[in-house]
Amino acid sequence: MPKDGGIGASTKRREDIRFLTGKGRYTADINLRGQAYACFARSQVAHGRINGIDTAAAKALPGVLAVMTGADFAAMGGNPAGWLVQSRGGETMKEPKRPVLAHGKVRHVGDAYAVVVAETLEQARDAAAAIEADITELPAIVNMAQAVADATNRVHDEIENNVCFDWGWIEDNRAAVDAAFKAAPHVTTLKLVNNRLVPNAMEPRASIGDYDSGTGDYKLYTTSQNPHLTRLLIAAFVMGIPENKLTVISPDVGGGFGSKIYHYGEEAAVLAAAKALNRPVKWVADRSESFMSDAHGRDHETTIQLATDLQGNFLALRTETLANVGAYLSNFATVTPTFLHGTLMAGPYKTPLIYVNVKAVFTNTAPVDAYRGAGRPEATYSLERVIDKMCRELKLDPVAVRRLNFIAPDQFPYTTPVGLVYDTGNYGATLARLVQIGDLKGFEARRAASARRGKLRGLGLSTWIEACGIAPSALVGALGARVGLFDVATVRVNATGNISVMVGAHSHGQGHETVFAQIVSDRLGVPASSIDIVHGDTSKIPFGMGSYGSRSLAVCGSAIVKAVDKVIAKGKKIAAHMLEVAEADIAFEDGMFSVPGSNKAKTFGEIAFSAYVPHNYPLETLEPGLEETAFYDPANFTYPAGAYACEVEVDPDTGRVEVASFACADDFGNVMNPMIVNGQVHGGVAQGIGQALLEAAVYDGNGQLLTGSYMDYAMPRADDLPMFTVDHSCNTPCTHNPLGAKGCGEAGAIGSPPAVVNAVIDALQRGGHGNVTHIDMPLTPARVWAAING
């Protein structure tokens, strides 16, 4: 039984009160005295050479304060890639400069080449439209295979064949893998596309630059999942502002899904304009800008092959992938298709031999980067789809095949052939739980009922794993990361006993303010209502690494535990002094420092007061104050895993797919707040179903974004989704962090797409369309109908 408001309680989300009553404070809600408004001029062609930009007409318009173009930022640094990936031959990847504003060339529709600052937003927009850009359109490079084969057309003039890197993982495995394929009794091959997605955070990106000419201090309000990284990138790479002169504040942020991890040029532009004009400069993206210029997700083309014996034992696996990085390298663009993808190709299985090849390709499209799951959905989709296809080819039961190949509970820690060490897990347990909660035995009866209504029913499975709790700095450093991936918390106990916790993680909808307070409350015995969580302001919080990769709880939560433990340790010292006993005699439990076996005790509040009113205090041996900071750098990734079952009904006359049911049996390790975990799974599965059935960012051959609005980009809506059955009772706590927590934020988006697609293929196969072995996502009615009638 969890403590009231403590770890394990389904405490209601405290932040929802302000979100749901219109009291949230987002960047667009902030208006600074004297602020001016920025509007960006963006390329309407996918690829072109900039011959000149005439800003005279724009500058002459009423209210216009400044017009800046790429030339004004040419001396600044580029926005760097966060990871340097090595190609198979050992050469370092190509890293073209990503300028604040396009200079020399425009490289995708929506590429900003100028910014107007004016007294009003309307004036800024009018002036942006009046900028005359002389751009010679060049052939657009859109298709990845063509980009790689193209010897003449280049997104970046200096990069041959538009290839960023050609990565082999693990190159030393390659010969053995190929040999295993030659000898294998059965090989299943599948070519598939992991469709490009637009992140579609509810709140578009927004930034306000502010400059104090009196102190030389800059301040940036921005929609970031990661304010300290944004500060670091602007300071050390792009603008050269000393870190101590730049504050980055990301207040309430309305969703990110990865797209707001990164630093974008608009942030530097508003800071530069603010300094030039000595006025705050505000920019808020409209939805069309978001579609064109937010970093997109996924976009892989993969051939995967699975070698097995005739009983379905996995013998070897190999993949070849083209990964689209778009026109420029966004900050995590190079790690997403490599170390967040190739390292996951083992899944929860004991496949002995694996080789992954990924070519990252520049194209004249928006940059592509991490989006909920980031590489792991791509890995899971390829793997779970090819397993499903193999089961059909060999007429094997997909549940039994998975059981046959699972890493067994007694094999942990388990070293995979793709470089990870899984610390713990019990994949058979979650699968068994799924069979139960999804009532898999009752499927045949449900299928028959659907058939009576003229519908084809199918059942699809996915048993997924991911690596999150990102990440051990030493490990990622060895793999090419340019940053560390620790996190941090400061626990500040105030004199009156209430507490502020300053955290490096950033909440943009996850519920950190509730869950982190639960953890502190649980361990200190202080009511959660007297604990505040502070995040998102580099002037208030210690240097943290933000939220993404399902890391907040496993990494920042662990830092909180460490900091709380330091507070308790110091409290014991104070208590020992006040109670006149040895420190070793002090016990702490439920908010009380006491000497067991005596009636000597001090409340947490008394200790806190004494720390700040040190009238009778051992100053020689103890500092006043009760405030502790802890950094936590994880020893390993965490490995959440689970088993998903999706049932669909297909209307054979129209091709329309309806998700009839969706069940999830997940292992997230220890769960802090079951209600919030359920919500995370619901949201993740909704996004996964969106990817599987609805969503696709589509560029035409000229690089025009055909899905530039919600008129053509299909988001999942409530009536596209079933009620979810969610269970996380089969947990194996993480062995290397103090909470035993693994992370749950991305699971649903990782595990669900293959379950949906497997279900549709199952429905079609059972419904007499045995020739349909694969349909690329999204499985729209038109595509399913075409497959049936193809």
Added chain:
Amino acid sequence: MQNFDFKKPGSIAEAVKALQTPGAQALSGGQTLLPTMKQGLAAPDVLVSLTAIAELRGLRKEGDTLVIGAATPHAQVAREVGKSYPALAALAGGIGDPAVRNRGTIGGSIANNDPSACYPAAVLASGATVVTNQRRIAADDFFTGLFETALKEGEIITEFRFPIPQQAAYVKFDQPASRFALVGVFVARFATGVRVAVTGASEGGVFRWKEAEAALSKNFAAAALAGLKVAPGSMIGDMHGTPDYRAHLVAVLTARAVTAAA
């Protein structure tokens, strides 16, 4: 969006006068025009709102005819014609979302003649009469092409006169993103015969499927449609469906509409 003047006349005569101002544009519910203006694709100097003109609003029954004022919002049609013309009420209740239905009007929809809009199918299948401030136009003469109608400059639709069919149904297949009709089929059975109108599918906008009408006029049952197909040649092809797919859906949805109506 550019600045514009806004006029809200109280009578048709005043509206006609206001529309003579250079750069003037009639505004009804604004569910198409305002987004278009926000995108900078339209920039009228003057917007003349038609929604304060009492004679353009509301509905009434005249014998076997349902008369609907042009500025009547979809929500009101959905709410108030459920008894007299249930298929029309269902169509109106399935347009957009509640906000769209409370603002958008039948007159605005028909004057715009979006190839994916629902209402043109109802007007054409019902053989309704479009009444303007100048004349009466038969539905068969009204829809002249994609976003094009028989309306002349300054002509304002005042009301629609719907003959009420014996049986009718509208079946829409949603475009997954916009939820406009990827294909929508309205089937209406009158004593004089069956009319079938198709929206969403054709590059020419809403059209009557005459072969289906002939077959259904003989035998009002889905089985009567067996083997009938529309030619895919004139169908819209885009990322949401090929011409073949849309042509196929026309047949499927027509059969479903007949089953729903019968």
